[in-house]
Amino acid sequence: MHDIKLIRDDPEAFDRGLTRRGLPPMAAALIRRDEARRDWTQKLQEAQARRNAASKEIGDAMKSGDRARAEALKAEVAALKEIIADSEARERQVSEELNADLAAIPNIPQDDVPDGADEHGNVEVRRHGEPRNFNFAPKQHFEIGEALGLMDFETAAKLSGARFVVLKGQLARLERALASFMLDLHTGTHGYTEVNPPLLVRDETMFGTAQLPKFRDDQFSVSGGLWLIPTAEVPLTNLVREAITDEQQLPMRVTAWTPCFRAEAGAAGKDTRGMIRQHQFSKVELVSVTTPEQSAEEHERMTACAEEVLKRLGLPFRTIVLCTGDMGFASRKTYDIEVWLPGQNDYREISSCSVCGDFQARRMNARFRPKDGKGARFVHTLNGSGVAVGRALIAVLENYQNEDGSVTIPEVLRPYMGGLEQIGRT
RNA sequence: GGAGACGUGGCCGAGAGGCUGAAGGCGGCGGUUUGCUAAACCGUUAUACGGCCUUAAAGCCGUAUCGAGGGUUCGAAUCCCUCCGUCUCCGCCA
Numbered sequence: 001m002h003d004i005k006l007i008r009d010d011p012e013a014f015d016r017g018l019t020r021r022g023l024p025p026m027a028a029a030l031i032r033r034d035e036a037r038r039d040w041t042q043k044l045q046e047a048q049a050r051r052n053a054a055s056k057e058i059g060d061a062m063k064s065g066d067r068a069r070a071e072a073l074k075a076e077v078a079a080l081k082e083i084i085a086d087s088e089a090r091e092r093q094v095s096e097e098l099n100a101d102l103a104a105i106p107n108i109p110q111d112d113v114p115d116g117a118d119e120h121g122n123v124e125v126r127r128h129g130e131p132r133n134f135n136f137a138p139k140q141h142f143e144i145g146e147a148l149g150l151m152d153f154e155t156a157a158k159l160s161g162a163r164f165v166v167l168k169g170q171l172a173r174l175e176r177a178l179a180s181f182m183l184d185l186h187t188g189t190h191g192y193t194e195v196n197p198p199l200l201v202r203d204e205t206m207f208g209t210a211q212l213p214k215f216r217d218d219q220f221s222v223s224g225g226l227w228l229i230p231t232a233e234v235p236l237t238n239l240v241r242e243a244i245t246d247e248q249q250l251p252m253r254v255t256a257w258t259p260c261f262r263a264e265a266g267a268a269g270k271d272t273r274g275m276i277r278q279h280q281f282s283k284v285e286l287v288s289v290t291t292p293e294q295s296a297e298e299h300e301r302m303t304a305c306a307e308e309v310l311k312r313l314g315l316p317f318r319t320i321v322l323c324t325g326d327m328g329f330a331s332r333k334t335y336d337i338e339v340w341l342p343g344q345n346d347y348r349e350i351s352s353c354s355v356c357g358d359f360q361a362r363r364m365n366a367r368f369r370p371k372d373g374k375g376a377r378f379v380h381t382l383n384g385s386g387v388a389v390g391r392a393l394i395a396v397l398e399n400y401q402n403e404d405g406s407v408t409i410p411e412v413l414r415p416y417m418g419g420l421e422q423i424g425r426t
Numbered sequence: 427g428g429a430g431a432c433g434u435g436g437c438c439g440a441g442a443g444g445c446u447g448a449a450g451g452c453g454g455c456g457g458u459u460u461g462c463u464a465a466a467c468c469g470u471u472a473u474a475c476g477g478c479c480u481u482a483a484a485g486c487c488g489u490a491u492c493g494a495g496g497g498u499u500c501g502a503a504u505c506c507c508u509c510c511g512u513c514u515c516c517g518c519c520a
């Protein structure tokens with residue numbers, strides 16, 4: 001959500017930001033709406049001021065027994081009422097239109113984000129680990145999982161349709177092990193607080209993190225008017241909604257392991273095989289709430305926390321900064337971490353770390369009280385996967401596969417697997 | 427699911443048609459006192475929007491806000507309706 005005041009103050013800067021996003025300039029139209037809104041506000045307030053004054057005079061007139069004067073004033077107020085009702089309706093309509101416009105415009109990229117129209121404009125910032133040399137043709141994760149008899153898409157389709165999976169035995173356990181390992185790392189070493197949030201949320205909550213209104217089709221809803229979360233970013237970020245947090249409590253760092261539900265409406269035909277793109281997957285999410293001054297540094301820190309997961313798992317990855325054309329709606333700057341998948345012979349996204357500035361905070365009305373006392377300012381919010389558990393499982397299967405179809409378990413996961421060193425045919 | 431109670435500022439809590447943006451307390455901020463700390467005392471302390479003024483800040487004026495939305499009334503925190511939420515008791519339930 002954008003601040004109309006900032007747009008008014010510097011319309012050129014706003015339009016420049018939109019241009020970088022590949023959007024047409026909008027400042028002039030927004031300012032015109034805002035001016036109309038203020039005109040109606042002023043008319044309304046003048047009428048209200050007169051009504052309030054007249055009402056007081058009526059009280060005085062009645063006290064002093066001046067009935068004729070009271071009646072005259074009552075007639076005046078009756079006339080004002082129509083003006084008030086009309087101005088109110090128009091003011092509301094224009095306000096709603098303006099807010100709807102503002103809510104539908106994506107965040108403005110940070111200055112240091114590279115320009116670009118699509119993913120080809122993304123820039124690699126670093127790379128870690130060497131892809132392993134295989135002396136056999138590495139398989140894709142679903143070939144490995146199905147051969148082990150522990151990954152079953154056919155049965156899942158019977159239960160739920162396409163883009164679902166049933167994991168069994170040591171593979172089901174591997175998913176749990178990965179998540180536990182990540183949570184322990186983030187809570188134990190990185191200072192995050194583990195949270196177990198609701199998975200069903202209201203409209204306002206989805207609006208707060210900007211899944212609504214624009215991305216309605218990507219979401220699943222349930223009866224009762226609630227939405228299934230597409231990421232724990234939604235409930236975690238909204239923890240501070242409609243509240244004023246003490247600055248001493250910032251940065252607030254929280255993490256959660258939750259299922260995520262996505263309709264994948266625009267992804268027909270993409271990644272149809274395997275577990276890469278599912279309607280339901282689990283993810284360990286990182287969310288930070290900071291002061292405006294802290295957010296840039298926190299973004300680097302959060303990205304490093306996500307990278308640490310892959311380092312410890314021994315998975316090769318590269319980190320890229322998304323260009324203006326490839327960033328998410330709410331983001332000012334995003335790092336994607338892509339893990340090496342030998343079966344696909346490619347790097348695939350396993351984490352996305354974004355700094356949103358005050359974009360979500362405005363939508364949520366999430367503020368903090370500065371140490372030095374006065375006023376309340378909007379917080380900055382950040383979110384990142386730390387990391388996607390389903391995709392981490394894929395990466396482990398493909399990177400640690402053996403020629404005989406078994407999979408070696410990374411050292412750091414063995415304590416979570418009851419000491420098991422290898423998943424083999426059962 | 428049934429019955430009842432309640433929702434007021436950063437927090438607690440009064441207020442029951444005009445004198446209430448709202449008593450009192452806590453907390454915060456500024457000051458006095460003090461060797462330092464504590465305590466005491468004095469003062470101050472909501473938010474949003476619009477306007478005036480200004481380079482800006484401050485300041486001033488207005489409007490709205492006592493869970494949300496409607497209604498009654500010249501006038502609503504206060505009366506009525508709807509919704510949302512919280513709490514208590516009963517029932518059911520993992």
